[in-house]
Amino acid sequence: MVEVTGTLANWISTRQEIPAAVRHEGKRTLLNFLGCGLGGSHDPAIEHALGVLRPLSGPAQASLLGRRERLDMLSAAFINAAAANVQDFDDTHLASVIHPAAPVAPVVLALAEQSRTSGAALLDALIRGIEVACRIGNALTPWHYSRGWHITSTCGAIGAAAAASRLLDLDEMQTANALGLSASQSAGLVESLGSMAKSLGVGGAARNGLFAALLARQGFTASPGTLAAFLRIFGDEPRPEALTDGLGSHWESARNVCKPYPCGVVLHPVIDLLLELRKEVQADAVARIVVTANPLLRQRTDRRRPRSAREAQVSLQHAVGVCLVYGAAGLSEFSDERTAEPAVQAFGDKVEIIDDASLPIEAVKLAVHTSNGPAIVRRVDQARLMSDAEIEAKVRGLAAFGAPHCDAARLIAAAWAVDDLPDAAELARRGGA
Amino acid sequence: MVEVTGTLANWISTRQEIPAAVRHEGKRTLLNFLGCGLGGSHDPAIEHALGVLRPLSGPAQASLLGRRERLDMLSAAFINAAAANVQDFDDTHLASVIHPAAPVAPVVLALAEQSRTSGAALLDALIRGIEVACRIGNALTPWHYSRGWHITSTCGAIGAAAAASRLLDLDEMQTANALGLSASQSAGLVESLGSMAKSLGVGGAARNGLFAALLARQGFTASPGTLAAFLRIFGDEPRPEALTDGLGSHWESARNVCKPYPCGVVLHPVIDLLLELRKEVQADAVARIVVTANPLLRQRTDRRRPRSAREAQVSLQHAVGVCLVYGAAGLSEFSDERTAEPAVQAFGDKVEIIDDASLPIEAVKLAVHTSNGPAIVRRVDQARLMSDAEIEAKVRGLAAFGAPHCDAARLIAAAWAVDDLPDAAELARRGGA
Numbered sequence: 001m002v003e004v005t006g007t008l009a010n011w012i013s014t015r016q017e018i019p020a021a022v023r024h025e026g027k028r029t030l031l032n033f034l035g036c037g038l039g040g041s042h043d044p045a046i047e048h049a050l051g052v053l054r055p056l057s058g059p060a061q062a063s064l065l066g067r068r069e070r071l072d073m074l075s076a077a078f079i080n081a082a083a084a085n086v087q088d089f090d091d092t093h094l095a096s097v098i099h100p101a102a103p104v105a106p107v108v109l110a111l112a113e114q115s116r117t118s119g120a121a122l123l124d125a126l127i128r129g130i131e132v133a134c135r136i137g138n139a140l141t142p143w144h145y146s147r148g149w150h151i152t153s154t155c156g157a158i159g160a161a162a163a164a165s166r167l168l169d170l171d172e173m174q175t176a177n178a179l180g181l182s183a184s185q186s187a188g189l190v191e192s193l194g195s196m197a198k199s200l201g202v203g204g205a206a207r208n209g210l211f212a213a214l215l216a217r218q219g220f221t222a223s224p225g226t227l228a229a230f231l232r233i234f235g236d237e238p239r240p241e242a243l244t245d246g247l248g249s250h251w252e253s254a255r256n257v258c259k260p261y262p263c264g265v266v267l268h269p270v271i272d273l274l275l276e277l278r279k280e281v282q283a284d285a286v287a288r289i290v291v292t293a294n295p296l297l298r299q300r301t302d303r304r305r306p307r308s309a310r311e312a313q314v315s316l317q318h319a320v321g322v323c324l325v326y327g328a329a330g331l332s333e334f335s336d337e338r339t340a341e342p343a344v345q346a347f348g349d350k351v352e353i354i355d356d357a358s359l360p361i362e363a364v365k366l367a368v369h370t371s372n373g374p375a376i377v378r379r380v381d382q383a384r385l386m387s388d389a390e391i392e393a394k395v396r397g398l399a400a401f402g403a404p405h406c407d408a409a410r411l412i413a414a415a416w417a418v419d420d421l422p423d424a425a426e427l428a429r430r431g432g433a
Numbered sequence: 434m435v436e437v438t439g440t441l442a443n444w445i446s447t448r449q450e451i452p453a454a455v456r457h458e459g460k461r462t463l464l465n466f467l468g469c470g471l472g473g474s475h476d477p478a479i480e481h482a483l484g485v486l487r488p489l490s491g492p493a494q495a496s497l498l499g500r501r502e503r504l505d506m507l508s509a510a511f512i513n514a515a516a517a518n519v520q521d522f523d524d525t526h527l528a529s530v531i532h533p534a535a536p537v538a539p540v541v542l543a544l545a546e547q548s549r550t551s552g553a554a555l556l557d558a559l560i561r562g563i564e565v566a567c568r569i570g571n572a573l574t575p576w577h578y579s580r581g582w583h584i585t586s587t588c589g590a591i592g593a594a595a596a597a598s599r600l601l602d603l604d605e606m607q608t609a610n611a612l613g614l615s616a617s618q619s620a621g622l623v624e625s626l627g628s629m630a631k632s633l634g635v636g637g638a639a640r641n642g643l644f645a646a647l648l649a650r651q652g653f654t655a656s657p658g659t660l661a662a663f664l665r666i667f668g669d670e671p672r673p674e675a676l677t678d679g680l681g682s683h684w685e686s687a688r689n690v691c692k693p694y695p696c697g698v699v700l701h702p703v704i705d706l707l708l709e710l711r712k713e714v715q716a717d718a719v720a721r722i723v724v725t726a727n728p729l730l731r732q733r734t735d736r737r738r739p740r741s742a743r744e745a746q747v748s749l750q751h752a753v754g755v756c757l758v759y760g761a762a763g764l765s766e767f768s769d770e771r772t773a774e775p776a777v778q779a780f781g782d783k784v785e786i787i788d789d790a791s792l793p794i795e796a797v798k799l800a801v802h803t804s805n806g807p808a809i810v811r812r813v814d815q816a817r818l819m820s821d822a823e824i825e826a827k828v829r830g831l832a833a834f835g836a837p838h839c840d841a842a843r844l845i846a847a848a849w850a851v852d853d854l855p856d857a858a859e860l861a862r863r864g865g866a
Contacts, residue, residue, distance in 0.1 A: 048653040052644070056491040056505045072489045148666040184630045185637055187620040191662035197617045197655040200648065204618055208637075211485070215633065220481040222630040229624035233581040 005227045007244045009176035012128055012162050016248055023419065025254040026127040028391055029091050031415040032258040033101035034065065034431050035395030036090045038411075039331070039402040040083035041066025045196040049082060049203065062110040063432035066403030070432070073110035074207050077160075080106035081206035082199035085152070087331065088313040089262035089398070093130075093255060094362065096137025096151060097265065100256060103156025103205035104129035104163045109431070110210065111167045112424035119421025121167065127253050129163025129209075132179075134252040135243045136231075143236035145190065146299070153188025153201035154234060158227075160209020168217055180222025181212035183230035194303075194311040258386045258394070261329040263313040266297050268383040269364040270316065274323035277368060277376060283324040283343065285370045288350050291316065292365040295355040304348035312339045321347035331401050406431070438660045440677045442609035445561055445595050449681055456852065458687040459560040461824055462524050464848040465691040466534035467498065467864050468828030469523045471844075472764070472835040473516035474499025478629040482515060482636065495543040496865035499836030503865070506543040507640050510593075513539035514639035515632035518585070520764065521746040522695035522831070526563075526688060527795065529570025529584060530698065533689060536589025536638035537562035537596045542864070543643065544600045545857035552854025558599040560686050562642075565612075566592025567685040568676045569664075576669035578623065579732070586621025586634035587667060591660075593642020594649075601650055613655025614645035616663035627736075627744040691819045691827070694762040696746040699730050701816040702797040703749065707756035710801060710809060716757040716776065718803045721783050724749065725798040728788040737781035745772045754780035764834050839864070 018026075040046060041064065053075045060069070062076030065083055070076065084090050085102035092099055108125045111117065136155040137144075145151050161182035165175040185208045188201030216222075223229075231238035261271050270291060291297070303315035312318040312334050321344035322333035338344055359365070362382040369375045386394070392412050399408035411430045414421065421427065451459075473479060474497065491505030498513050517523050518535035525532055541558045544550065569588040570577075578584050594615035598608040618641045621634030649655075656662075664671035694704050703724060724730070736748035745751040745767050754777035755766035771777055792798070795815040802808045819827070825845050832841035844863045847854065854860065 045653065048648065048651045051651045052647045052653075056507055058489040058491050058505070072491070074489055148662055180628075181630055181633055184622045184625045185620045185633060187618045189617045189659065189662055189666065191656050191659050192617045193656075195613075195656040195659075196653045197614055197659065200614055200618060200645075200653070204641075212633075214485045215481065218481045218484045220478065220485075220629045220633070223624050223626075223628040226622065226624050226628075226630065229581055229622055233622065 004240045004243050005176045005179055005224065007247065008132060009172045009179060011247050012132070012166050013170060013172045013175045018124060018127055022127060022251045022254045023123060025256065026123050027416060027418060028258060028388065029101050029130065029256055030105060030123065030126060030418060031395055031412060032091050032391055033084050033105045034411055034415055035398040036087065037065030037080050037084040037431060038406055039089060039398030040086040041402045043083065043086045045086055045199045046079060046083050048196065049199065050079060053079065062113050063428040065431045066406055067432060073114060074211055077106040077110045077210050078203035078207040080109065082203035085202040086199050087262045088264060089259055091256050091258050092265040093134040093137065093252065094257065094265065095252070095255065096134055096141050096155070097145065098133055098137040098155055099152045100130040100133040100156060100159055102202050103152065103209060104133060104159045106206045107160045107164045107210045108167055109428040111164060113428050117167060117424045119418040119424045119427065122424035122427070123418050125163045125166040128166050129159040130253040130256060131251065132162035133159025134256065138252065139231060139239045139242040140235040144234055147236070148190050149234060150188035150190050150192060150198070150201050153205045154186045156202065156205035157182045157186050157209045160206050161212040164210045164213030165216070168213055170213065170217055174216045176224065177220065177222045178213040178216035180224070180226030181215055181220065182209045183226050184222060185212065186230060186234070193314055258391050260384065260386055260390065262331050262334050263319060263329070264301055265383070266300055266361060267316060267319045269362060269380045270366065271319055271323055271329045272384050273364065273366050273378050273380055274320060275327065275329065277366070277378060278324060278327045280376065281324070281368060281370055285372055286324060286350060286368060287371050288352060288369040289320055290352045290354060290367040292354040292356050292359070293363070294359045294361050295357055296361055297364070298353045298355055302353060305345070306339050309334055309336045309339055316353065317348045317351045318344060320351050321345065437673045437676050438609045438612055438657065440680065441565060442605045442612060444680050445565070445599055446603060446605045446608045451557060451560055455560060455684045455687045456556060458689065459556050460849060460851060461691060461821065462534050462563065462689055463538060463556065463559060463851060464828055464845060465524050465824055466517050466538045467844055467848055468831040469520065470498030470513050470517040470864060471839055472522060472831030473519040474835045476516065476519045478519055478632045479512060479516050481629065482632065483512060486512065495546050496861040498864040499839055500865060506547060507644055510539040510543045510643045511636035511640040513542065515636035518635040519632050520695045521697060522692055524689050524691050525698040526567040526570065526685065527690065527698065528688065529567055529574050529588070530578065531566055531570040531588055532585045533563040533566040533589060533592055535635050536585065536642060537566060537592045539639045540593045540597045540643045541600055542861040544597060546861050550600060550857045552851035552857045552860065554600065555857035555860070556851050558596045561599050562592040562596025563686040563689060564684065565595035567689065571685065572664060572672045572675040573668040577667055580669070581623050582667060583621035583623050583625060583631070583634050586638045587619045589635065589638035590615045590619050590642045593639050594645040597643045597646030598649065601646055603646065603650055607649045609657065610653065610655045611646040611649035613657070613659030614648055614653065615642045616659050617655060618645065619663060619667070626747055691824050693817065693819055693823065695764050695767050696752060696762070697734055698816070699733055699794060700749060700752045702795060702813045703799065704752055704756055704762045705817050706797065706799050706811050706813055707753060708760065708762065710799070710811060711757060711760045713809065714757070714801060714803055718805055719757060719783060719801060720804050721785060721802040722753055723785045723787060723800040725787040725789050725792070726796070727792045727794050728790055729794055730797070731786045731788055735786060738778070739772050742767055742769045742772055749786065750781045750784045751777060753784050754778065763830070
């Protein structure tokens with residue numbers, strides 16, 4: 001199994017043209033990430049973390065999204081990763097349910113500010129880091145998450161190390177050490193979702209992945225068997241071949257999608273259906289809603305009484321409530337204020353969940369029982385993909401929400417043009433301010 | 434199970450007189466830690482880590498053992514923890530095989546330099562942190578380690594958070610958050626032993642434990658169920674009662690012992706026996722040595738051809754070789770040089786290991802077969818405890834090895850007198866230089 005490390009390290013450290021379609025998905029991911037980082041940049045969890053890290057920071061060398069200040073690159077990677085994920089609005093790799101950009105992108109942004117890096121090289125490193133994170137996730141799914149591991153944090157750290165290795169131009173042996181060092185520090189628990197500790201996991205993944213690559217460059221070593229040990233320990237029946245099969249020809253990173261709603265991705269098909277249905281039913285006419293879905297939906301989102309915006313983001317009952325009451329599922333609907341709304345809370349007792357393991361994660365069936373007519377029954381088989389224009393609009397909305405002083409239009413333009421940017425630090429600087 | 438967190442947090446945040454005998458063991462641990470930190474202060478792994486952290490460090494606010502420079506407190510905690518453990522010469526809690534001082538003590542030292550703290554308060558926080566680390570280890574042993582978790586790193590981080598919470602005077606709720614935040618970032622793999630990555634784990638435990646407590650003070654929260662989830666995920670059949678039974682009356686920290694030899698603690702009974710036996714046998718007369726021991730000895734130390742000092746520290750064959758060839762088992766015998774010595778390497782093929790699960794970890798039986806006489810058979814049932822004077826001598830030897838410019842005599846005096854030190858920063862400063 002040790003060969004997995006060598007194969008991955010060789011691929012990360014070898015030049016290869018990435019297909020245009022894959023690069024385009026990478027740009028969508030990058031743009032979406034920047035927007036999410038702006039949107040989350042002033043969240044209370046971020047303010048608290050900054051309260052600790054600011055006075056402990058080294059040189060002001062790396063920009064923070066949505067802020068004027070700069071921190072040392074490890075601290076900046078931590079904060080930007082935490083900010084990009086804190087609203088649960090970031091990208092998702094559906095097969096593994098990893099949000100790969102939050103732990104990976106801040107690392108390439110921070111490094112681009114340290115030595116001159118082209119935008120094309122930054123995008124290349126970002127895509128490779130995401131590819132590694134998602135493939136490791138595939139190798140561990142589904143046991144890993146059900147055991148209680150927060151897969152974005154655990155696998156994200158290794159993706160971050162891969163991206164940093166690439167951008168630091170580490171050789172194959174150094175890259176193998178970086179992968180091993182990041183795997184040896186991999187951490188993060190599902191239990192943390194719904195609390196600020198989620199941000200500690202995601203921020204830590206970016207920071208630790210970058211730290212691993214910097215250590216490896218310095219000559220710090222890991223046991224060659226670390227990645228193999230990681231797969232054994234963090235997976236029940238890991239599939240190491242998921243890391244290497246089709247590497248360089250099949251792109252998991254291109255299967256990474258952007259979310260239209262700021263909440264757990266498993267909720268999205270339900271929201272798509274309900275926003276449609278709302279045209280036909282009044283919230284107060286609804287007596288009961290039966291949701292039939294893959295058991296994952298219940299495992300991750302059965303929260304009848306969310307007590308905060310963060311818990312609401314992973315509450316099926318809250319999502320049903322805001323869709324039917326407000327006909328929307330944006331940042332305002334996943335707020336502390338809406339969480340306390342009696343009309344929304346009423347749906348805590350009206351939702352019934354039926355597990356159906358034969359349904360894929362992307363599918364859901366709804367039966368809406370009203371007081372005045374027959375039940376309305378609907379089904380979707382996959383969540384809606386966002387268009388490029390919708391992602392742009394989302395980024396503008398996020399910037400307005402979290403960093404209104406930021407020039408979102410310029411940032412959007414820079415992200416789409418990343419392949420032609422002579423100096424990728426431009427992106428990090430435009431994201432600040 | 435959530436009550437475990439409350440009970441622990443309440444105990445950590447409540448004043449209680451610690452018995453003199455427990456405090457004395459705490460002083461032995463502290464002194465031994467300081468010596469190990471000096472001894473490891475210039476190890477290549479530490480130099481590499483410093484090469485990365487130095488330029489990224491914030492304010493020079495916390496001393497490094499054996500060095501004149503100072504770093505921000507998170508970085509200093511990382512480096513001092515890694516240094517104190519890098520030679521495998523630090524203290525051991527035998528029941529869990531945790532080395533608790535390395536992750537815990539650097540945190541109290543670093544905090545003592547930030548705001549005036551009495552030596553008595555520092556010792557109190559150190560003992561509580563060690564108590565928490567060891568009890569969590571007891572709750573997870575033995576599955577945790579055999580699954581592949583480096584228990585010193587994983588449980589050490591939580592002990593570090595406990596000690597920091599105490600010294601920062603966090604209230605019960607903040608302490609509970611600190612415990613949860615550290616548990617949510619707990620990491621470290623057995624696979625890393627024998628490589629520099631071990632130091633990343635132990636350094637990370639101290640750094641992350643301190644970070645968790647600083648975050649908790651700032652208002653950052655964890656899910657109340659984090660520690661319970663940690664026990665479930667990191668243990669197969671965890672025993673949560675091990676965390677709370679007899680808390681405040683029975684002291685696991687007093688069962689923490691100092692090592693006479695700089696190698697895996699499971700090797701110590703074998704070394705005790707062989708150093709005695711060497712008076713009777715010549716190394717070159719030995720044809721075969723049969724070692725009968727608890728299966729843990731084979732699991733952790735069956736390394737016929739260690740390739741470095743670090744691997745030699747966990748090689749039974751190497752330990753047997755140096756004891757018989759040199760009649761010693763000190764820092765010089767666990768060096769890269771001795772590892773490459775043909776007379777020592779010859780024992781790679783002369784050692785036979787027999788598993789006997791009925792033997793406790795502290796026991797071992799030896800049968801030495803020579804070319805010129807009957808086999809010599811011996812048995813010990815526990816490793817030797819070091820006297821206070823022996824610990825002092827060990828610290829002097831470690832200082833001479835790793836930090837010859839340090840005034841070891843003054844440091845030793847300060848450690849024994851810690852209970853009377855008005856300003857505990859004195860200890861950190863004397864350990865530097």
